[in-house]
Amino acid sequence: MDLLRGHRGKISALTTSQVIEVEILCRYKGKGEVDISCFCVDSDNKLSDDRYFVFYNQPKSPLGEIVKLGAQEANKERFRVELNRLPEFLKHVIFVASIDGEGDMSFLDSGYVLLTANGQELGRYVFKGKDFRQEKALIIIEFYRKDEWRFSVVGQGFNGGLSALLKYYGGEEETDTSASAHEPTPKTTAVPVPAPTPAPTPASTSTATTLSQNGQTASLKGVAPVNIALTYRRSPSVPKAELRLGCMVELKDGQKFMLQTLGSHLGHKDSAPYITAQQNSGQFDELTIYKPEQIKRLLLFTFVYLAPNFAKDFGAVVILKDKNGNSVRVPLLAPSPSQKFCAVATIDFDNKLNIKREECYFTNHQFADQHYKFNFNWV
Template sequence: MIRGWKDKLEKYVNLNEEICVDMQICGNAEYDFCCFGVDREGKLSDDRYMVFYNQRQSPEGELSLEDIGNGVRFKLKLSKLPEKINRLIFTLSIDGTQTVGEMQSLTTKVYQAGKESIDLGLTGKDFSNERAVIVIEIYRKDTWRIGFVAGGFDGGLSALLKHFGGEEIKDENTDDTPKETKKPEATNTGSESVTVKKVSLEKKLEKAPHLVSLVKPLVFELKKKNLETTVARVGLVLDISGSMSQRFKNGTVQEIVNKTLPLAVQFDDDGELDFWYYGTTARRMKSVNLDNYMEAVPADWKRLMMELGGRNNEPTVLKMVVDAYKNTKIPAYVLFITDGGVNNKKEIQNIITEASHLPIFWQFVGVGGQNYGILEKLNTMTGRYVDNAGFFALDDFKKVSNEELYARLLEEFPKWLEEIRKKGMI
């Protein structure tokens, strides 16, 4: 289809069934995709229907967003949209100084299972200095219709937001970077403001200077695995049994906290790392953030080790983590660190199997120990709803390169995300 084309949508899809809109781009900038659900006046009178990287679905799930290779997939349930949402406008914008004219290609596909798709293609030659584009719109006019707009704006997401009647609240504590959208004063739906500020990981870690060196290898891996816009809870579980004493003494445990925290800063909206220690018993600790991460390993860690008991009892802490995340609406990534001595095979297997129905991914890592038991057989463990866990062992956590570490930590997570999305678990 070409720019300016319009038609009745029902000629291509069943309006009463879920419709997919895939938008995939080839280019070197940082691209954001958004669906604005606007009223008859073309205004964003209810910002809960602005679906983008920081708000991935509308109130009742009528509109939702998920990441796919080089882009995103919007899922639409048109029959469930309230009457006040008259038009869905799908946009592309650039976070930065580059322009749409510099991209190689943008492909938009509208389709439904078993139906012929509508394919829309654009290249950088279709634009010049624009930093935002309205690509297509799906709108009500006696029935639902679709139009290929391909109209651009010199501004980025902020220009689009202004076009649809919104405005931005500035972050008075830093600079003029847009912090969040604010509904037009003429309308008031009572909904919360939508956060649109996207601060780079490097900027976030400025308050922890000796973590900044972790940015480059982590961001490289996030881009490689299309995880840049992923939102997830992040938890860290640390073995504090007696055999871990040397790793507390030589700084390995603090290093583990340091290298895990950037994952939480990147994935989690609150930028905090949920945190547990476990031995014979387990304890949930204060969440770790950029202000307190150097206190995650207490000065009197020996006392804590004695209080929690000297041997491994994984089922106790596994159950605590499941209880913490069982009602989560977003995925949870749990990094579980142990030096081995893992027993309770059957109980661990049962917990992981039952948890496979929940949006919790377990990444187990062995640190220079032995006897990892059932953890070494996770990749072949049967009976689970989805493959929800991975394991690898390191001889020395402190000596492995950051590039290799993040590559291994994120190896199986994206595959799991794709699977739970297919199964409608999130």
């Protein structure tokens, strides 16, 4: 079947199979290459789980529901998607093409997306450079749930390239500006992709890093104040549940404090611990660190209030941001269904704040304290 831009329909009208292969080719006449990737977003159209971003650095999703089948030639990718195995909270599977180099999609000679199942062609959408103007990144096609899995031939894009596209889906592009942010780096899995030609953003050289694997680290130069924000969604499965943010901290002079966005342990700005906790309206709690240099070590945590355990669809993310706008993002990717306390990250200071992802779950504050050995006096 010939597919046209704007075409929508049910997958079940094309095949009884739930395993679809998607082949995308972009013949590019400009300088550079076209990168093709695939990612999933949730019901808010947000990229809440980086593990479902499949591209050359991360060739499959956690359980192999989406697998990149290996590039056969430049500007071409093939993916296999097992729709029936994708987690329920992921509502869209989106296939994108972006230019790594100069020019825009009007420089395409031609391209196509080919859908097959069990070796049978289901549909083909052919596009040409004249279908586009200044887009540097395109959404080619998407699969989405609406009662059942459907497809939409999108063929629309963003002049701002992949970073604009990812921003629309609530993601950030990792930029490798400060060659050092990562340790002898294993492989980095942040909302991925290489930095394309730097967009002419005025004077903004801030970095954005996502820590998506436990043990992964990143640094902030520590220009105070450093803001730490928690965002999450209310969960229909536990409608009353709220998430709160807090930290256990040991200062260089040996004093220890625990503060959180609940009750009276809200900290102080002008005296030790030089950290404050603020509970703002809505799902948006914050901590502010005014004197990072006073910190010996700190455990950043979140816990469930008004419910016994985490819900899998909170989509919680903790974002640390220094005064210059550099940020480190820690999404909680594997919420424990039986526990209510999550150690999010540990932080220490040596001329910069070093953040290490933990995402480790505990029954309560006290058990976490035993593990991290702050040795508070629990009554």
